[in-house]
Amino acid sequence: MKNSKLTGNKCPVISLFRQIAVSRRESGNYYTAANYESFISKLILFLGKKQELFSLHEITKEWVERYIQWLHAKHPEKPQTVDFYFRGLRALYNNAVEKEGLQETSIMNPFYGLRIKKPTVSKRALSPEMLGRLLNPVLRMHLSDSRARTLDVLLFSLYCRGMVFYDIYNLTWNMIARDWQVQYRRSKTGQCICLSIPREGQEIMLRYRQSGNPYVFPFLRETAQGRFLSERSALRRINRHLDVIGRLLNIPCKLTTYVMRHTWATLMLEAGKPVEIISQCMGHTSIKTTQIYLSSISTAKVDSEVNDMLNRFVRPEKYRKSIGI
Numbered sequence: 001m002k003n004s005k006l007t008g009n010k011c012p013v014i015s016l017f018r019q020i021a022v023s024r025r026e027s028g029n030y031y032t033a034a035n036y037e038s039f040i041s042k043l044i045l046f047l048g049k050k051q052e053l054f055s056l057h058e059i060t061k062e063w064v065e066r067y068i069q070w071l072h073a074k075h076p077e078k079p080q081t082v083d084f085y086f087r088g089l090r091a092l093y094n095n096a097v098e099k100e101g102l103q104e105t106s107i108m109n110p111f112y113g114l115r116i117k118k119p120t121v122s123k124r125a126l127s128p129e130m131l132g133r134l135l136n137p138v139l140r141m142h143l144s145d146s147r148a149r150t151l152d153v154l155l156f157s158l159y160c161r162g163m164v165f166y167d168i169y170n171l172t173w174n175m176i177a178r179d180w181q182v183q184y185r186r187s188k189t190g191q192c193i194c195l196s197i198p199r200e201g202q203e204i205m206l207r208y209r210q211s212g213n214p215y216v217f218p219f220l221r222e223t224a225q226g227r228f229l230s231e232r233s234a235l236r237r238i239n240r241h242l243d244v245i246g247r248l249l250n251i252p253c254k255l256t257t258y259v260m261r262h263t264w265a266t267l268m269l270e271a272g273k274p275v276e277i278i279s280q281c282m283g284h285t286s287i288k289t290t291q292i293y294l295s296s297i298s299t300a301k302v303d304s305e306v307n308d309m310l311n312r313f314v315r316p317e318k319y320r321k322s323i324g325i
Contacts, residue, residue: 011100013054014044017092020099029190031166034232039088046070056096061110064089068114083116124259125266126251131158133249142248149219150241152204154260156217159201161193161281162264165238165257169231171216173209186283193283265290 017040025033044051046067068086075081090111126134133139134155140148157163160182167184176182180197197205205216215221220234229237239256246255253259261282268278279290 011055012052013056014040014051016096020092020095028185035088036092039085039092042085059093059110064110064114079116079118083118086116124253125262126259130251131263147241147245150238151245153217153238154242154257156201156204157257157260158264159198161195162261164261165235166231168217169220169234172214173216189283189285191283191285
């Protein structure tokens with residue numbers, strides 16, 4: 001985008017952004033809609049009394065820099081949180097520009113060159129050995145009924161290509177064909193996912209089937225007292241239980257549903273599967289997004305691949321024979 005100011009748009013930003021959030025919810029992207037609503041609420045706090053009149057053309061680079069400073073003040077020592085709201089505002093702005101038909105005009109991108117510095121965080125993925133602890137049948141003997149159900153949700157995600165919790169929460173039996181094929185749209189991206197549920201996943205599903213209940217995992221949607229439980233509350237409950245299970249098994253990272261998603265993607269990579277296949281299975285719109293989920297390949301795997309290259313192209317044949325290659 002060229003360096004000239006956006007003009008000609010006086011539509012209040014909050015109203016415009018809310019229209020975008022509603023559109024996402026109506027199209028079935030509930031996760032994205034919920035995030036957009038959170039971004040809007042944060043923006044309203046920043047704007048205060050100006051929220052009703054503040055328009056799109058007032059979002060300049062200088063204004064965005066002030067917003068970032070305010071976020072840092074509101075969330076000290078939490079750069080990931082600041083980045084979350086910064087990227088959220090950027091997404092809403094880009095959607096608004098497109099919605100208003102301004103993407104072809106000569107405007108200055110107010111987010112150009114702005115980044116939130118974040119500390120390097122090790123990618124979260126379980127090793128095969130740690131995964132084996134979760135798969136050990138003995139573990140269930142040490143878990144309460146509620147935590148055993150939580151374990152089943154985690155393993156179901158593993159068997160179903162790292163399915164995200166929000167899609168597990170909303171999974172219904174009418175999505176499942178007789179041959180155990182399932183087709184659904186990812187709540188976050190809207191991408192269509194088609195997969196065949198493996199035998200292990202089928203067994204978990206059948207364990208919780210209730211006559212007359214459309215949901216595959218009905219316990220996710222209710223409290224112990226039988227009251228309705230929202231997606232976010234259900235996820236918090238699941239992750240609390242997983243934290244306990246992780247500490248019981250001495251798993252070094254905090255165990256969550258997303259750790260299992262990271263794990264599935266990383267194990268696929270270590271098995272030599274193409275990133276393009278992994279990306280399609282995860283319902284990503286871009287291969288770059290998939291890279292976020294891929295943990296560093298193990299040292300043993302790297303050493304093996306390097307040795308293979310040396311044996312093929314560098315080491316003399318006489319040396320290869322001497323070491324039994």
